Each structure stands twice: as structure tokens, then as C-alpha cells.
Amino acid sequence: MSSSSAPPSVASRMEEGIPAPAPPRAKAKKTWWSWGLLVPVLVFFILMNVVPTIWMLGLSFYNYTLTSAGDPQFIGIDNYTQLANAGPLWLSLGRTFTFMVLAVAIQTVLGAVVGYLFWKSNKVPGRRLALTLLFTPMILTPLSSGLFWRLMLDPVFGVINYFVELIGLEKIDFTTDATLAFPAVLVVDSWMWIPFMALMTLAALGSVPKAELEAAQVDNLSFWQRLIHVIIPAGKFIIILGILLRTIDVFKTMDLVYLMTNGGPGDRTELIAVALYRLAFKSFNLGYSSALAVLLLFIAIALTSIYLFVLNLRSRREAENA
Numbered sequence: 001m002s003s004s005s006a007p008p009s010v011a012s013r014m015e016e017g018i019p020a021p022a023p024p025r026a027k028a029k030k031t032w033w034s035w036g037l038l039v040p041v042l043v044f045f046i047l048m049n050v051v052p053t054i055w056m057l058g059l060s061f062y063n064y065t066l067t068s069a070g071d072p073q074f075i076g077i078d079n080y081t082q083l084a085n086a087g088p089l090w091l092s093l094g095r096t097f098t099f100m101v102l103a104v105a106i107q108t109v110l111g112a113v114v115g116y117l118f119w120k121s122n123k124v125p126g127r128r129l130a131l132t133l134l135f136t137p138m139i140l141t142p143l144s145s146g147l148f149w150r151l152m153l154d155p156v157f158g159v160i161n162y163f164v165e166l167i168g169l170e171k172i173d174f175t176t177d178a179t180l181a182f183p184a185v186l187v188v189d190s191w192m193w194i195p196f197m198a199l200m201t202l203a204a205l206g207s208v209p210k211a212e213l214e215a216a217q218v219d220n221l222s223f224w225q226r227l228i229h230v231i232i233p234a235g236k237f238i239i240i241l242g243i244l245l246r247t248i249d250v251f252k253t254m255d256l257v258y259l260m261t262n263g264g265p266g267d268r269t270e271l272i273a274v275a276l277y278r279l280a281f282k283s284f285n286l287g288y289s290s291a292l293a294v295l296l297l298f299i300a301i302a303l304t305s306i307y308l309f310v311l312n313l314r315s316r317r318e319a320e321n322a
Contacts, residue, residue: 053297060291066284079291088267089275089292096272099186100250106190108243111197118198119205138195146259149188150175153260175261181269185257192256193246200242204235237311244307248300272296 060079064072083089121127137145152158155173164172174184208231216226254273257263263270280289
């Protein structure tokens with residue numbers, strides 16, 4: 001073999017600025033190290049997510065009640081047929097969608113306003129302390145927030161009714177009133193999660209290039225023109241991500257509603273997650289509740305797919321026009 005066809009030596013590669021290839025042992029060590037970090041995560045994901053999901057899917061085809069002495073019986077799609085004819089569950093699902101749309105809309109709009117105000121007041125003294133206090137409701141658990149607000153709204157010793165009496169009105173039982181229970185839960189949920197959308201708004205505004213904002217200011221663009229042509233195109237991905245996370249989280253809201261109103265009065269605040277909880281852990285009808293859980297899983301996947309489609313719609317159009 002001629003010397004011209006021989007591979008370059010390590011010294012010549014270093015002289016030319018080309019890094020020397022890693023020894024085989026180093027590559028093998030790096031590969032094993034990578035798998036060593038990845039395997040525990042995969043095992044945890046499989047045990048905590050994949051296995052329960054497969055178990056739930058299989059259980060949805062059985063008639064299985066924990067309180068019965070008989071063995072689980074395979075009934076095919078009877079649980080799904082029964083689910084399709086369950087009027088109260090569909091009412092709970094419709095109520096959940098209403099709650100979801102209102103909550104996400106209120107939290108997105110007010111969160112965007114609060115985030116923008118904090119973004120514009122970056123030189124105001126005490127801004128960091130105000131941000132810390134603003135984000136406090138977001139870090140509280142829904143159970144503690146629900147109990148906190150249930151005590152505040154109590155008609156006997158609640159502080160809200162104390163102020164209601166001060167303005168000359170009669171005490172109001174917010175959590176048991178058929179008209180006010182649903183708005184009360186909606187207000188509490190918004191109180192908890194408006195700070196989250198404000199945080200996402202701050203992140204979106206922080207991603208806007210300063211050069212574009214300065215150019216818009218030089219061109220004397222109005223606030224709405226800057227919002228439509230500069231801020232939204234640059235920060236829409238972060239905002240849509242926040243809306244997606246809130247949509248999924250609101251869709252499965254259970255603990256806050258269960259603690260504040262227990263789904264009442266009647267079924268005025270019974271969301272679909274509360275109905276699922278009662279079927280699974282009150283009636284112990286695991287087969288039927290698994291079928292309902294599978295339905296909710298596919299709805300959540302559909303909602304996520306819609307958001308991702310909207311998020312990637314503009315990039316796909318630009319790629320088609322290119």
C-alpha cells in the first residue's frame with residue numbers, strides 16, 4: 001500500500017487541527033455511562049406510566065368491582081356501551097369543558113395583563129418582592145388552597161361574609177348556592193393559576209428581540225401594532241405552551257372542587273374527574289371507571305394534538321411556500 005493512501009497519523013491530524021479519534025474504550029465507557037443515566041428514567045416511566053395505562057386499558061373490558069366476591073368477567077365493550085348511554089357523565093363532561101374554557105380564558109387574559117405590567121415596571125422598587133408574593137398561590141397545593149378558600153367563604157365565620165355584612169348585605173353561602181358555587185370554584189382556580197400565566201407571559205416577553213422592539217419604537221408603532229407584529233410572533237410558542245399545560249391541568253381538576261363543594265350542590269360543580277373518583281374509589285367499579293379513564297385519556301391526547309397542530313401551522317405554511 002502506498003504512503004499516500006495511508007491514514008494520517010495522530011501527529012499530522014493535530015498539526016492540521018483535526019481532533020484525534022477517541023479510543024474504543026473511551027467510546028464504550030461513554031456509551032455505558034449514557035445508558036446508565038437513561039435506564040433508571042426509562043424503568044421509572046415504564047413502571048409508573050406504561051404499565052398502569054396498559055392495565056387500565058385491559059381492565060376497561062372487564063366487569064370488575066372490588067366489593068364483589070366474584071372474579072373479573074370479560075364483557076368486551078359493554079362498559080363503553082354503557083358509558084355512551086350515561087347521561088349524567090356526559091353532563092359532567094360538558095360542565096368540565098365549560099369550566100376549562102372559562103378558566104383558561106380568564107387565566108390567560110389576566111395573566112397576560114399582569115405579566116405585561118411587571119415587564120414594563122422592571123425599574124420599580126420592590127418589584128422582586130411583588131413577584132414573589134404574586135407567585136405564592138401557584139406553589140400551594142390545591143387541597144390547602146381549597147380548604148383555605150372554603151373557610152374564607154364559610155357563611156358563619158368566613159372573612160368574605162364579614163365584608164359582605166359590612167356593606168349591608170346578607171350572608172351568602174357561596175359553596176352551597178346553586179348559582180354561585182360554580183363561579184366560586186372558577187374564581188379560586190383562577191386565583192391559583194393566573195400567576196402561572198403571568199410567568200409564561202414574562203418568559204414570552206423576554207424572548208422578544210430587543211432590536212425589534214427598538215425598531216418598532218423608532219417607527220412609532222402603536223401598542224396594538226407592536227403586539228400583533230412583534231410580540232406575538234416572537235412569544236407565541238411560550239404562550240401556547242402555557243395554555244396547553246393549563247388546559248390539560250384544568251381538564252383533570254378534582255381535588256380543589258372535591259374539597260370546596262364535593263361536586264355540589266347537587267351536581268352543579270361535579271366535573272368529570274370528580275365523577276371518575278366517585279366511580280373508582282366510592283363505588284369501587286374499576287371496570288367501568290377504567291373505561292371512563294380511557295375516554296378521558298383520548299380526549300386529553302386530542303386536545304394536545306390540536307394545540308400542537310395550531311402551534312406548527314405557521315411553520316408548515318412557510319415551508320410549503322418556500
